[in-house]
Amino acid sequence: MQALLVSNSTNHDEGYLDHCMPAMLELIGERRRLAFVPFALFDREGYAARAADRFGREGLEVRAVTADTTGHDTLRWAEAVFVGGGNTFRLLKTVQEHDLLTTLRQRSRDGLVYMGASAGANLACPTIRTTNDMPIVQPVSFDALGLVPFQINPHYLNPPTGSTHMGETREQRLTEFLEENPTVVVGLREGSWIKVAGAAATLGGLRPALVLKRETAPEERSPGADLSDLL
Amino acid sequence: MQALLVSNSTNHDEGYLDHCMPAMLELIGERRRLAFVPFALFDREGYAARAADRFGREGLEVRAVTADTTGHDTLRWAEAVFVGGGNTFRLLKTVQEHDLLTTLRQRSRDGLVYMGASAGANLACPTIRTTNDMPIVQPVSFDALGLVPFQINPHYLNPPTGSTHMGETREQRLTEFLEENPTVVVGLREGSWIKVAGAAATLGGLRPALVLKRETAPEERSPGADLSDLL
Numbered sequence: 224m225q226a227l228l229v230s231n232s233t234n235h236d237e238g239y240l241d242h243c244m245p246a247m248l249e250l251i252g253e254r255r256r257l258a259f260v261p262f263a264l265f266d267r268e269g270y271a272a273r274a275a276d277r278f279g280r281e282g283l284e285v286r287a288v289t290a291d292t293t294g295h296d297t298l299r300w301a302e303a304v305f306v307g308g309g310n311t312f313r314l315l316k317t318v319q320e321h322d323l324l325t326t327l328r329q330r331s332r333d334g335l336v337y338m339g340a341s342a343g344a345n346l347a348c349p350t351i352r353t354t355n356d357m358p359i360v361q362p363v364s365f366d367a368l369g370l371v372p373f374q375i376n377p378h379y380l381n382p383p384t385g386s387t388h389m390g391e392t393r394e395q396r397l398t399e400f401l402e403e404n405p406t407v408v409v410g411l412r413e414g415s416w417i418k419v420a421g422a423a424a425t426l427g428g429l430r431p432a433l434v435l436k437r438e439t440a441p442e443e444r445s446p447g448a449d450l451s452d453l454l
Numbered sequence: 455m456q457a458l459l460v461s462n463s464t465n466h467d468e469g470y471l472d473h474c475m476p477a478m479l480e481l482i483g484e485r486r487r488l489a490f491v492p493f494a495l496f497d498r499e500g501y502a503a504r505a506a507d508r509f510g511r512e513g514l515e516v517r518a519v520t521a522d523t524t525g526h527d528t529l530r531w532a533e534a535v536f537v538g539g540g541n542t543f544r545l546l547k548t549v550q551e552h553d554l555l556t557t558l559r560q561r562s563r564d565g566l567v568y569m570g571a572s573a574g575a576n577l578a579c580p581t582i583r584t585t586n587d588m589p590i591v592q593p594v595s596f597d598a599l600g601l602v603p604f605q606i607n608p609h610y611l612n613p614p615t616g617s618t619h620m621g622e623t624r625e626q627r628l629t630e631f632l633e634e635n636p637t638v639v640v641g642l643r644e645g646s647w648i649k650v651a652g653a654a655a656t657l658g659g660l661r662p663a664l665v666l667k668r669e670t671a672p673e674e675r676s677p678g679a680d681l682s683d684l685l
Binding site: 355389 | 462463464465466467496540541544582583584585586587588589590591592595596609611618619620621622627628630631633634635644
């Protein structure tokens with residue numbers, strides 16, 4: 224299994240996917256057929272056009288996955304897939320309804336290079352229970368692809384200093400997750416990604432990631448760190 | 455139906471429920487028997503003790519609702535209920551599993567004064583689809599009490615100025631909700647609440663609330679404003 228799980232699609236003041244494109248292209252290698260999954264946004268066609276433009280500039284042939292039988296064909300045609308960010312509940316519900324979840328899981332275990340940003344990174348985890356998104360639609364289950372055995376919290380950020388807002392901080396939310404679930408969580412800051420190649424996982428990008436487990440203190444891992452112990 | 459739906463349990467630099475206690479006591483009136491629902495937090499007993507202490511100081515007799523048959527008895531005994539904040543998914547899952555949701559709905563329509571803060575305000579809405587919380591556990595359905603026909607987004611806050619964080623703003627999240635759902639949303643800022651008495655609803659507290667609808671621009675309502683048009 225080869226995967227690139229990215230915290231965010233766009234860095235502040237940069238273009239769409241610019242910060243992680245070199246890492247994506249390295250993983251894609253000689254492959255040229257890319258499927259794009261646009262279901263996390265409402266405007267699927269506009270989203271697909273944006274992705275086709277961005278990956279087209281890199282010389283890739285891009286087809287958008289559609290929520291019908293052709294979608295399965297597109298996933299079988301592809302050598303790599305990129306699942307775009309947006310709302311994780313909407314994304315999961317759509318791939319469940321058309322059973323694309325099963326095809327995506329089988330193909331990813333069978334050699335398809337899986338790449339996802341934000342909601343697309345959530346989808347690679349055992350469940351979507353560590354998404355930041357609002358539950359605007361109801362999937363039949365929170366179970367996701369399970370390509371990796373840990374959870375990712377994308378767009379991770381430290382508690383703001385000096386805030387008077389009383390809503391939970393991100394770390395409080397993830398602590399609540401660990402009260403209810405034994406699964407390890409990686410808080411993946413913007414600009415960062417996790418690369419998985421077989422039994423090896425490494426942290427890419429420019430920022431450290433926070434690894435949260437039950438019964439031990441949160442642990443920072445530096446850019447470039449080995450994360451294979453989490454697989 | 456009488457209800458007080460509060461954005462947040464605690465204002466910055468104030469004590470637990472201090473900011474909304476006068477409004478709660480006005481609604482409670484001569485009633486003395488209060489049930490407290492602690493399921494949104496992991497430590498139910500500690501939470502129940504805190505609520506018993508706080509409402510006890512106001513001369514109320516407090517019993518915690520338990521996730522068993524006695525819980526139903528407690529809701530039948532009570533003249534008012536307060537549903538505490540925490541994680542909305544955990545709260546909803548627990549009241550679903552023990553069918554306390556049905557009893558709570560029936561009793562609230564039958565004269566029980568319903569009060570809830572944060573997750574407890576979400577619970578009074580048609581669904582929990584406008585919660586800010588992380589989906590750490592999976593309820594069988596997102597359907598909630600439906601005591602009011604609109605959705606509340608508690609802890610509502612304006613987009614931060616000067617932030618370089620690329621996660622969605624609250625308004626973007628609620629816009630995504632409206633893409634998928636026709637229901638009106640009230641963005642309820644901290645320090646604010648909605649009081650419902652029969653066919654009348656008013657905005658209480660010190661901050662304006664944002665009313666979001668499909669196809670019209672968001673509209674600010676001032677403290678004290680009539681919200682009966684949303685019922």
